[in-house]
Amino acid sequence: MVVPSLSPASADKVALRRQARERRRAFIEQLDPQDRDKLEVALAGQLAPLISRSRIIGGYCHLPSEVSPLPAMQLAADGGATLAFPAFADHQSVFRFLAGDPVEPGPWACFQPPLTSPEVFPDLVLVPLVAIDGKGTRLGQGKGHYDRVLARLRERGALLIGVGWQVQKLKEQIPADPWDVPLDGFASPDGVEMFR
Structure with a gap:
């Protein structure tokens, strides 16, 4: 899949991404480490019903401002x-x-399993995001990594759940590009909202 670098919708996403990152950063800065830990444990509790119905869970190694x-x-x-x-x-x-x-460190400075590990197809994917709207349109880091993978995972029956802090849920609609795959839901420490 080819993801063009800057369509009109992508230009709008640049501004939204910048605003969402600032909102997320401000939220994180006001948390002390113990409160952050409690919120991340609360996220696990919110996800427990979905986790209990899943055999293979796809997660990610979080960046400093992302929810773990x-x-x-x-x-x-x-x-x-x-x-x-x-x-x-x-x-x-x-x-x-x-x-x-x-x-093992991967090429994008995130840790990953060794490349000799078996490939699996999760039935629940916890998807990192910068922001999400009420229709499940996800705003990611802007490199298109998940855009290239999510459609294939959905075809295999995966449930795609964005995870983040509640401040990452936008009231405004995120412009969708043709390659964007809407997520099935959004989970934060405050709860789970299903879109489909």
Whole structure:
């Protein structure tokens, strides 16, 4: 899939992404570490019903301002689910979900399972985001990594749940490009909202 660098909708997304990152940063700065930990454990609790119905959970290694899915991933592991994380062979490759712990640095400075780990197809994918709207349109980091993977995962029956802080849920609509795959729901420490 080719994702053009700047369509009119993409230009609007640049401004929205900048505003959403600032809102997320301001929210994080006012949290002390213990409160943040409690919120991330609360996120795991909100996700528990979805996790309990899933056999393979796709997560991610979070960036400093992103909500951590790791307490939710631990909950899934404790229930016997297989955990998977995105893994890139190089900067040009499309990522694959590989089973196992993220113990090796990948080309994008995020940890990932070893490339020799088995590829799996999660039935629940916890999707990182910069922002999301009420229709499930996701605003990501802008490199198109998830855009290249989500449609294939949905075709295989995966439930796609965006995860973030409640401040990342926008009232305004995010302009959708043709390659955008709407998410099935959004989970924050405050609750889960399903869109479809």
